[in-house]
Amino acid sequence: xxxxxxxxxxxxxxxxxxxxxxxxxxxxxxxxxxxxxxxxxxxxxxxxxxxxxxxxxxxxxxxxxxxxxxxxxxxxxxxxxxxxxxxxxxxxxxxxxxxxxxxxxxxxxxxxxxxxxxxxxxxxxxxxxxxxxxxxxxxxxxxxxxxxxxxxxxxxxxxxxxxxxxxxxxxxxxxxxxxxxxxxxxxxxxxxxxxxxxxxxxxxxxxxxxxxxxxxxxxxxxxxxxxxxxxxxxxxxxxxxxxxxxxxxxxxxxxxxxxxxxxx
Amino acid sequence: xxxxxxxxxxxxxxxxxxxxxxxxxxxxxxxxxxxxxxxxxxxxxxxxxxxxxxxxxxxxxxxxxxxxxxxxxxxxxxxxxxxxxxxxxxxxxxxxxxxxxxxxxxxxxxxxxxxxxxxxxxxxxxxxxxxxxxxxxxxxxxxxxxxxxxxxxxxxxxxxxxxxxxxxxxxxxxxxxxxxxxxxxxxxxxxxxxxxxxxxxxxxxxxxxxxxxxxxxxxxxxxxxxxxxxxxxxxxxxxxxxxxxxxxxxxxxxxxxxxxxxxxxxxxxxxxxxxxxxxxx
Amino acid sequence: xxxxxxxxxxxxxxxxxxxxxxxxxxxxxxxxxxxxxxxxxxxxxxxxxxxxxxxxxxxxxxxxxxxxxxxxxxxxxxxxxxxxxxxxxxxxxxxxxxxxxxxxxxxxxxxxxxxxxxxxxxxxxxxxxxxxxxxxxxxxxxxxxxxxxxxxxxxxxxxxxxxxxxxxxxxxxxxxxxxxxxxxxxxxxxxxxxxxxxxxxxxxxxxxxxxxxxxxxxxxxxxxxxxxxxxxxxxxxxxxxxxxxxxxxxxxxxxxxxxxxxxxxxxxxxxxxx
Numbered sequence: 001x002x003x004x005x006x007x008x009x010x011x012x013x014x015x016x017x018x019x020x021x022x023x024x025x026x027x028x029x030x031x032x033x034x035x036x037x038x039x040x041x042x043x044x045x046x047x048x049x050x051x052x053x054x055x056x057x058x059x060x061x062x063x064x065x066x067x068x069x070x071x072x073x074x075x076x077x078x079x080x081x082x083x084x085x086x087x088x089x090x091x092x093x094x095x096x097x098x099x100x101x102x103x104x105x106x107x108x109x110x111x112x113x114x115x116x117x118x119x120x121x122x123x124x125x126x127x128x129x130x131x132x133x134x135x136x137x138x139x140x141x142x143x144x145x146x147x148x149x150x151x152x153x154x155x156x157x158x159x160x161x162x163x164x165x166x167x168x169x170x171x172x173x174x175x176x177x178x179x180x181x182x183x184x185x186x187x188x189x190x191x192x193x194x195x196x197x198x199x200x201x202x203x204x205x206x207x208x209x210x211x212x213x214x215x216x217x218x219x220x221x222x223x224x225x226x227x228x229x230x231x232x233x234x235x236x237x238x239x240x241x242x243x244x245x246x247x248x249x250x251x252x253x254x255x256x257x258x259x260x261x262x263x264x
Numbered sequence: 265x266x267x268x269x270x271x272x273x274x275x276x277x278x279x280x281x282x283x284x285x286x287x288x289x290x291x292x293x294x295x296x297x298x299x300x301x302x303x304x305x306x307x308x309x310x311x312x313x314x315x316x317x318x319x320x321x322x323x324x325x326x327x328x329x330x331x332x333x334x335x336x337x338x339x340x341x342x343x344x345x346x347x348x349x350x351x352x353x354x355x356x357x358x359x360x361x362x363x364x365x366x367x368x369x370x371x372x373x374x375x376x377x378x379x380x381x382x383x384x385x386x387x388x389x390x391x392x393x394x395x396x397x398x399x400x401x402x403x404x405x406x407x408x409x410x411x412x413x414x415x416x417x418x419x420x421x422x423x424x425x426x427x428x429x430x431x432x433x434x435x436x437x438x439x440x441x442x443x444x445x446x447x448x449x450x451x452x453x454x455x456x457x458x459x460x461x462x463x464x465x466x467x468x469x470x471x472x473x474x475x476x477x478x479x480x481x482x483x484x485x486x487x488x489x490x491x492x493x494x495x496x497x498x499x500x501x502x503x504x505x506x507x508x509x510x511x512x513x514x515x516x517x518x519x520x521x522x523x524x525x526x527x528x529x530x531x532x533x534x535x536x537x538x539x540x541x542x543x544x545x
Numbered sequence: 546x547x548x549x550x551x552x553x554x555x556x557x558x559x560x561x562x563x564x565x566x567x568x569x570x571x572x573x574x575x576x577x578x579x580x581x582x583x584x585x586x587x588x589x590x591x592x593x594x595x596x597x598x599x600x601x602x603x604x605x606x607x608x609x610x611x612x613x614x615x616x617x618x619x620x621x622x623x624x625x626x627x628x629x630x631x632x633x634x635x636x637x638x639x640x641x642x643x644x645x646x647x648x649x650x651x652x653x654x655x656x657x658x659x660x661x662x663x664x665x666x667x668x669x670x671x672x673x674x675x676x677x678x679x680x681x682x683x684x685x686x687x688x689x690x691x692x693x694x695x696x697x698x699x700x701x702x703x704x705x706x707x708x709x710x711x712x713x714x715x716x717x718x719x720x721x722x723x724x725x726x727x728x729x730x731x732x733x734x735x736x737x738x739x740x741x742x743x744x745x746x747x748x749x750x751x752x753x754x755x756x757x758x759x760x761x762x763x764x765x766x767x768x769x770x771x772x773x774x775x776x777x778x779x780x781x782x783x784x785x786x787x788x789x790x791x792x793x794x795x796x797x798x799x800x801x802x803x804x805x806x807x808x809x810x811x812x813x814x815x816x817x818x819x
Contacts, residue, residue, distance in 0.1 A: 123364070124364055125363075125364045125365060125368065128364075142362070145362065145363065145364060146362045148364065149361075149362060149363065149364055149404075149405065149406070152406045153358060153406060157632070160627070160629075160632050161632045161633070163591070163596050163627075164625075164627045164632045164633040165633060166596065166616045166617065166620070167594055167596060167616065167620050167624075167625040167627070168620065168633065168645060168646035168649060168693065168694070169617045169620050169621070169646050169649030169650050169697075170617070170649055171615070171617050171649070185635065186633075186635045186645070189635035190631060190632055190633060190634060190635050193631065193634075193635075193679065194631055194632070197631070198359050201354065201356060201359035201360075202359050202360075202362060203322070204313075204318060204322065204352075204354065205354060205359065205360040205362075205417075206362070207318060207321075207322050207343045207344075207347075208316055208318065208343070208347055208351070208352045208421075209347060209372055209373035209376060209420065209421065209424070210343075210344040210347035210348065210373050210376040210377050210424065211343075211344065211376055212342075212344055212376070213344035213345075213347070213376050213377045213378065214376065214377055214378030216378050217375055217376060217378060218374075218375050218378050218379055218380065218381060218384065219375055219381070220367065220368060220371040220375060220381065220384050220385065220388065222381070302712075303712045303713075303714055304682070304683065304684055304711070304712045304715060305682060305684075355710075409582065409583070410582060433710070436709060436710045437709065438582070439581045439582045439738040439778070439779070440738060440739075440740065440779060440780040441581060441778045441779065441780060442581075442582065444780065466711075466712050466713060469741065469783050470780075505712070505713055505714035505717070506712075506713055507712070507713030507716075508713075509783065510741070510782070510783035510784055510787075510803060511783060511787060513803050514784065514787070514803050514806050514807065517803060517804070517806075517807045518807060518810065518811075521807065521811065523811075523814070532783045532784075532786035532787045532790075533786075533790070535787045536786075536787050536789075536790030536791060537790075539787065539791060539810070540790070540791065540794070543791075543794060543813070543814075
């Protein structure tokens with residue numbers, strides 16, 4: 001699914017990739033807050049374009065565009081919903097209605113895209129390290145990294161199971177909806193059983209490598225904040241401050257200033 | 265002091281109708297290279313799990329009898345305590361690697377032990393070097409071949425510097441060339457680092473040349489225990505249906521048909537050598 | 546009856562697994578496809594039942610291109626026993642498991658009854674008729690997988706790495722069983738890297754390396770050719786290794802099994818008057 005493509009990590013490095021994930025998360029949080037604070041079109045447009053420098057510096061333009069394409073459908077749905085509801089309930093009229101609906105779909109895009117950039121530029125390894133250092137209990141971080149580690153393995157296994165059952169005459173593409181769902185049982189059961197067996201083996205291996213030996217677990221790597229991280233922290237705080245100020249003290253130009261009056 | 269000392273060990277898995285191992289007594293000296301083999305279901309996997317404490321600490325149920333491994337009584341110590349002295353490498357390489365890079369996997373056990381960072385780094389580097397996978401350091405486990413994955417698993421156990429290492433059918437999923445490489449690594453661990461090795465294997469053709477002690481089990485009991493040549497030469501071994509090296513089979517066949525022969529080869533090189541001597545006579 | 550015509554296959558990831566493979570397998574043949582992990586063996590046999598369709602080239606099964614027929618239809622003729630039985634077991638009882646494919650193929654209930662019992666008997670699984678397949682041991686599960694394929698009596702049986710994780714006796718039983726199957730007229734294709742297993746049954750050997758077929762012929766000739774075996778990264782059988790070291794004494798080098806080795810050695814000794 002192309003929406004997920006935008007979230008998958010690739011093996012590249014850039015200054016954005018090297019930023020501390022905690023700091024990146026802070027930035028995303030700032031974006032999140034600002035996106036929620038504003039309901040006006042232009043500020044949200046500005047927020048949206050704020051993502052672009054990160055995308056270009058990180059070299060993840062292709063994947064980012066792909067996630068944008070995936071999100072486009074939902075964004076259109078949000079636009080239509082807001083427009084239609086607004087029209088019938090008369091909460092807004094004219095250009096204000098258009099502006100509001102556009103703003104809402106833009107807000108959705110800003111939220112999705114800032115997270116997308118985050119995940120595209122943060123390796124799962126880096127992320128788990130950040131979680132650990134943020135004092136998240138190790139069990140959760142471990143569950144997270146192990147899950148990520150086994151995603152390709154499970155995907156391959158699902159394919160093998162499908163092949164094995166197809167080779168026994170199972171037809172996955174024919175039949176009505178109900179039949180098709182039932183036909184997935186021969187795929188799901190072996191997959192689940194295999195996952196259970198696998199987790200038992202993993203548990204054995206973990207125990208055999210001294211899992212739980214020390215309450216204070218050390219780490220091969222440590223995240224250190226560097227100059228770039230401090231810059232991003234400062235930037236995030238600044239943006240947040242400016243944004244809140246603009247929202248409450250500055251009058252924001254509305255789209256109706258640029259459009260002729262509309263018939264609705 | 266023996267590396268492993270077992271007396272009258274008996275164990276049933278919870279819910280099991282009969283014991284997986286019955287009255288098992290054995291003794292393994294430090295520095296030995298032991299091959300443990302036997303038909304499927306004979307109890308070899310169970311006994312490996314006793315050696316590192318998975319039984320009785322992870323798998324509940326009563327472990328009867330006495331078992332001392334590296335001087336410790338397994339029933340009295342938690343598994344992480346045993347892990348510092350006994351390492352266990354499992355059959356499926358995929359399910360022993362949890363991290364997203366080889367380096368992190370090898371460091372896993374040491375991180376669990378709470379070791380200081382520079383010590384971890386040193387040990388990781390060393391383990392990668394000994395197993396010959398230094399260039400795979402940054403790779404993700406999914407990108408590696410089965411043989412490479414298994415070497416990572418070995419490195420990650422080796423990093424904990426145990427005195428005893430157990431390998432439970434480590435080459436099951438590998439092709440013969442990959443299997444041979446693993447046996448060479450294991451042999452290095454034994455001959456160069458002095459680690460006591462217990463190798464559970466079916467592929468005796470490839471592995472017997474390294475062993476100085478062979479134990480054959482069947483239906484939960486030890487049937488044969490001794491020097492490789494003796495054990496492979498015995499009629500009992502043949503009747504058990506264990507995969508005796510072809511070199512041994514050939515030798516026996518020749519002897520049965522009247523040829524007077526001395527000695528017993530366990531590997532193809534030895535067989536060639538012995539045959540040359542016989543034929544020159 | 547299986548014709549592979551200059552097939553090339555590239556996975557969606559971009560890896561070219563088959564680079565121009567041509568092969569013909571006649572009815573009733575016993576073929577071992579060998580080579581190291583990654584040589585393309587499994588990729589090749591997956592073309593035989595249509596699981597994979599060639600990127601270039603054609604695969605014909607009984608004269609029909611695999612591109613024109615569904616996998617389910619091809620499976621009726623070409624049975625495929627996968628390496629890991631746990632990738633197919635999902636039913637509540639062994640009986641159900643074996644009946645699964647028969648139901649998919651549209652057999653009548655009365656015939657299904659008979660066929661399942663026949664398969665259970667064939668593989669010594671009658672006592673497990675009503676047992677859950679998940680309760681069985683590894684070796685038993687492998688037999689259930691095999692039974693479930695043989696139940697619909699396909700003309701061709703493909704076994705993908707059937708010896709993995711098996712002990713010596715299980716391999717012996719399997720070997721005898723496969724030879725028996727072949728003796729009954731079934732075309733048997735075994736994908737394996739287990740040379741010792743192959744050495745004892747003398748099938749036609751198709752040796753693969755890096756997506757190409759590098760040799761095709763008698764087991765005896767191929768497994769004893771050290772240039773070929775090192776190119777394909779497989780290890781020659783132990784007996785062959787022994788005889789390689791005796792080459793200079795005038796021994797033939799194409800010996801692969803124990804009984805022939807004995808015969809050759811005795812002949813030599815008799816000839817030299819001992």
